[in-house]
Amino acid sequence: MTAKRDAGAEPGLIHRRWWTPYLFLAPGLVMVVLFSLWPFVNTVILSFTDAQILRGGGFVGFDNYSRAFADPDFWVATGNSVLYLVVVVPCLVFLPLALAVLVQAKIPGIGFFRSAFYTPVIASAVVVGLIWQWVLRSDGLVNTVFQKTGFLSGPIPFLTDSAMLLFSAMIVTVWKGLGYYMVFYLAALGNVSTSLYEAAAIDGAGPVRRFFSITVPQVKPMMLLVGTLSAISALRVFTEIYILGGESGGPGGGARTLPFLIRQVGLGFSGETGYAAAISILLFLLTLVFSLLGRRLSKGDEN
């Protein structure tokens, strides 16, 4: 039978079957299903149970979700995550662009600055957190300098006040993200035709005009991408809060973000995995909303 079919096959396509392409896809597909899709499906399933560690719970319907909506901790964490996003994303969209424009200049020694701005990106989040802790603690660099010079009578509670802690963590996130997104913009700026700038210069446009009339429109797609990526990372913030504010997430857990809350609720021997899964799904939906928003904005831009 095989011989018969082979005889009628086109030259060069012998042995091809309908499933051949799928065979090539299979290894990747298995990995995706095993390590991405199944954990996700499992989380969805878990979110409808009252499972705890080593105690598989029963089906509880939407109980975990209604509990989340009635849980003040959930709303504090959601508020913090959204606030984080609202503050951090604009900073990470505009500041790295300004930085990229500055370091794009072809002057001797500029490579040093490019590398310097990129250093926080490759530094471990833990090291970055510790450095900032030394800077911001009550007896740290900032407070000591301001107190010694008479600007302050007492220390600013950067790390021991929930709101201040959240903003301190934002500073760390922005500082660490600057170099990363700067590289994105450098790539985008490299693609802007120099003839546009030359034509603008001939028309008498100054540097500011050139920036807003040429640079910004040309890198706008990249700005939208940076906006979407930084929004997703802002919703995933955990390390900065943990290192600066300890394992409670600031005094009384007041600076906890959603990932922080998920870890706190779900980990440990008395962890409520079902409830933690429900919050994870809610975080996923929140991330999805912001990602779709970014997509929509970029589509609008294309149109």
Place this chain on the structure above:
Amino acid sequence: MTRSNLTRLAIAVALAGALSGCGLSGGGDVKEAEKTGKVAGEITFRTLQLKPKFTGYVQGVIDAFETKYPDVKVKWEDVPGDGYNEKLVADAQAGALPDVVNLSTDSFQLLGDRGMLADVAKLDGEVAKEYVPGSWEQFKLPGKGDGVFAYPWYVTPEVLTYNKDLFVKAGLDPAKPPTTVEQFFDYAERIAATSGGQYSAFMADPKGRLPGDWQKMGIPILNAPQDAFVFDTDKAVAWVERMKDLYAKGAMPKESLLKSDDISQLYGAGKLVFGPGSPGFIKDVKQNSPQVYAHTQVAGAVTGTLGHIGIYAQSLGIKKDTKHLDAATEFAKWVTNGPNQVAFSKNATIYPSNAKGLADPYFADRGDGTDAETTARAVGAESLKTAQLDANTPVQWTNQVGDAVVREVQKAINGEQDARTAMKKAQEEANRLLAKSAQK
């Protein structure tokens, strides 16, 4: 929502329910192994981060056991501290627990409660008298009768460490360390008033102080049937208010309200009067800050109205459905016997939970009374002999309960809410968590 969407959602929910019913259950129905009278077979022994520092000691104990019981082969696996408990949970879920396993209080409670550990009192009740009473009793579980679910292993007692130079600077007598929580706070207040911000008295971190401080003050943690937290009392409120006052006055470093990990560093830099409370830390101070170590004095831990300390022991649990119960039991008893525990204590800054071991002259030697490490050893060992269960963190006080209470207390100390509200909210949340974990 369209009709087809509704159908899809209904299918998804039904599927979720069906799958959750079949694939997510853990533990519970572990079959109990039975003794055969023959000490033989291959058993696995898991320890917590003992390699490479104690490889020689542990291997020596294993070799000696295998010489005594030639039909037994012990397979030793050592797991790093990070993620130890997570690995235990994963193994328990997969039914792959080691035959003899080192457990901390948390993991002991979880595995014991889920019926995964053998009742060692039933296996060999006679052995109970070998251990310090407080340590043997510690491995009982609420609602599980007289069952004991692990052999007590090494112990680290609480001691009081202080910088006597700073004590004198604050106008306190180094020969009269505090003995009650209230007195400890009085001393701290005096230190704050005289230090001028140069040094603090102690770490604020409520996690490190609770529920120990409350037990020492005679504040009940649980009700008599042990099924509800009852710490919301006037005395507990007073404790929170005192902490708040001391924090505001600078008796504790500001950031220590949230973190406790730099205590050795602060004490070693001479910025803290009351140092780390465990003998292991004293060794660190000796190595890293010899100058401060020279001014370090050790005394018995603050015990308050209790008059004794609690016992915080590591333990060796036996997998309930082990294939070689006799070998596993004999081995766990072997590792935790007097001579082996004493030998371990001479290698590390730990103490035997074994009564005979603790009676070894090594632990009574105070030297000339000037070396803090030697004094700590003697003071710690002495207090262990009279240690009792009622000063222990109850098993119901899980990490999550502790965290919930600490969060409310932190808010009160920081001035974000009043002490009474903090206690009320803390107790409510603790009871919610307790009820949740009691659901079978």
